[in-house]
Amino acid sequence: MSAAAGKSRAALPVTPLLAVGAFAIGTDTFVVAGVLPEVARDLGSSLADTGWVSTVFALTYAVLAPVLGALTGRMERRRVLVVSLTVFAAGNAASALADDLGTLLAARVLTAAGAALYVPAASASAAALAAPERRGRAMAVVLGGLSAATLAGVPFGTWLAADLGWAATFWLLAGLGAVCAAAVALGLPAVRLPTAPGLAARLAPVRDPRVLSTVLTTLAFMTGGYLALTYIGAVLAPATDGDGTTLALLLLVFGVFAVGGTVIGGRATDRWGAPPVLSAALAGLAAVLVTLPLTRDSMATAVVAMAVWGVTAMATQPPQQHRLFTIAPASGPLLLSLNSSATFAGISLGGFIGGRVLTHGGAHGVDRLGQFGAALAVAALLTSAVGPRLRPPGPRTTTAAGTPEPAREPG
Known part of the structure; x- marks a missing residue:
């Protein structure tokens, strides 16, 4: 064998x-x-x-x-x-x-x-x-x-x-x-x-502005989503009346549609490419977050919101991974490691910023979680549009004195 x-x-x-x-x-x-x-x-x-x-x-x-x-x-x-x-x-x-x-x-x-x-x-x-x-x-x-x-x-x-x-x-x-x-x-x-590779080698691709833009996009939309998702029990309290079992059912809806969003995002990326799929997902995520104050008061609208939220949130992942592999296929695992760090940094920042919003937002603090989250989703939409237009770092040559200088294109 x-x-x-x-x-x-x-x-x-x-x-x-x-x-x-x-x-x-x-x-x-x-x-x-x-x-x-x-x-x-x-x-x-x-x-x-x-x-x-x-x-x-x-x-x-x-x-x-x-x-x-x-x-x-x-x-x-x-x-x-x-x-x-x-x-x-x-x-x-x-x-x-x-x-x-x-x-x-x-x-x-x-x-x-x-x-x-x-x-x-x-x-x-x-x-x-x-x-x-x-x-x-x-x-x-x-x-x-x-x-x-x-x-x-x-x-x-x-x-x-x-x-x-x-x-x-x-x-x-x-x-x-x-x-x-x-x-x-x-x-x-x-x-x-x-x-x-050592830690320095793992972080080397950050020098490519396209990688940095992609990772910042992940950081922005993950932070925006987790501003509200970290405190989802409080956000959906009007619909659930504080009942944990009802909240679990709403999270089940989110999970079912999140799995569907991953599948849809992957197939759509193969068919239409990463940029349009990511843009559509981020626009949808911004829409569902900004309308949370309107959809969290009843069970029916909360179910719709959680379904759309699950689809749009997870549909972002396949195009993001595709973009990173396209930038540097040989460094794919490394770039996904950085993207994973950005994902969890976004979860962390979302919880932190969301806590400050609740503390200082007064009676409307819970409603503002979705509004701030939507703003960050829009910021992610902007960085995702800028990223493909950035140029990779050019090769560097060395002068006779030994100091590096940027390489010049011929002509």
Whole structure:
């Protein structure tokens, strides 16, 4: 049996397992938005202050993803995955046991560190274990776990918190992380990858203005969306009357249409190209956010808003990835790592800015979340239009004195 065939056979049972770990991490990332009101009430803190639970997690992920990837690049992948899942499980157990906001924030930092280490390692392991012609599908299965979290994990976690308390959601995630860690340790073969580039090499593409524009676009629309999504319990309170089960159903609507938005965005990008698809998605996202004050008062309009929100938010992802791969195909994984950091930085900033809007916005603070979010979606629309017009950095030559100077075009 060839090595490739052996790897392919080994990958068949473990790739779905790696996807389960990604599902747990995706649920952990997004479920906090649905349980914030319960956390704030139980810990005796304001909703704005409790928003730091989501902000700290996302910020830690954004900062540590490239750093931990560089530091662990030479380690065997199975060991990295087991460590990351163990840290993730410990962080969720600590979150469930937290009895004050400070302890919960520290636990979320620990959880985010495990999550930031896991996702890139799981994707790389799935690709390494699959035959070359199946690597794309293997990676898609792993990353599909993140998308599935918005469909099933987040609504279920929100419902569980409403029925048994928010700590139950974190206990469930801790258990899932521990089971995945044990299964990976027992079922995943040893995986060694070529030496990964260091942190400086990972950040080198930022010098290309097209990359910077694309990443800034992601940062802007993710921040805009999470201004309101972080505090979705408060935003939809008029429609749900504060009932957690009803909120879970609305989040299920969001998740179903988010998965559909990913599929639509991918197929539309293949047919019409990235720029028009991204522009349409961002325009739709701005529209649904700016009209939130009008749609959050009844269940019927809230369902429509969450459906459109899910489609437009997730339809942005395929064209963004396509744009990055088009800029530098050889640096695709690196550029997606930077884009992932921008995604979680946007989640973090959205929670932070949204908290300030609630604090200083008075009686209309909740309504202004959508308005500020829409403004940032429009800003993302503008940066996405500018990006394709930017030119890549030109080659540089060296003078006799040894100082670099820009290369000049002939003629």
